[in-house]
Amino acid sequence: MNPLEMIVLSVIGEAPAYGYAITKKIEARSENSIKAGPSVLYPLLKRLEKQGYVSPNWETVRSERTDDDSDGRRRKWYRLTPKGQRRLEQAIRSHRAHTAMLDEFINAGPGAAIEETSP
Amino acid sequence: MNPLEMIVLSVIGEAPAYGYAITKKIEARSENSIKAGPSVLYPLLKRLEKQGYVSPNWETVRSERTDDDSDGRRRKWYRLTPKGQRRLEQAIRSHRAHTAMLDEFINAGPGAAIEETSP
DNA sequence: CCAGATATATCTTTCTACGATATATCGGGT
């Protein structure tokens, strides 16, 4: 299970969101340690949509300016489907198991592993 | 940083090991949840070698049978270089940071995240 | 003596990450 997929599902599960907002939320919360640029995020969202984990919904944001006759900016909002909700829960469980297993490897080596709190 | 790379470095860091033994150790310790088959492990080891993290050393295992004049089975032992040791330590630190960050995403959602101990 | 385990290695396909790029709109500053 892809960690970025879990993050995106988690963000959308928190509250429905559109692509760009997801990117910004991930950047902010990860303190720029995770980059979910357009070329990574949009194909991922398309994948999640195809698998039925999220369902999209277009919004057309009208300009605040009165002298504006354009179609407005498009926003594609994603919400978690029940299937996506189950997927997220399963992802979290498998993530925890995976992490615990990695810790076993790390802590196995006597001199290899470093301390939890390095001096 | 690739989790499998950290696992392999960790296993080798514990004690020098050859490919097949690494596979078996990973299988055993992860209870078959991680498969590091030949097509995954050997290219990875070659990569680690090229980057100077491990240094290989051939061993020729002679048969126990006296009527044996073959060259014997080959074993390629890998040991961690000092650079590999530093790489492993850095990998563990970055893994812990990454895990902590993922937990933030998981725990952020009020109803989204599941409990640590599911009922 | 043979089947299965041990042991290393490559091939090909498939998927994904990621930088670059394209297109279009909104909003604030000058």
Added chain:
DNA sequence: ACCCGATATATCGTAGAAAGATATATCTGG
């Protein structure tokens, strides 16, 4: 009035890794 940076979505090409299949050779237990 205008421009620039931010907002917003989307695709392309390339490079890299995962994984099943396959090849080769040896050792061991029955």
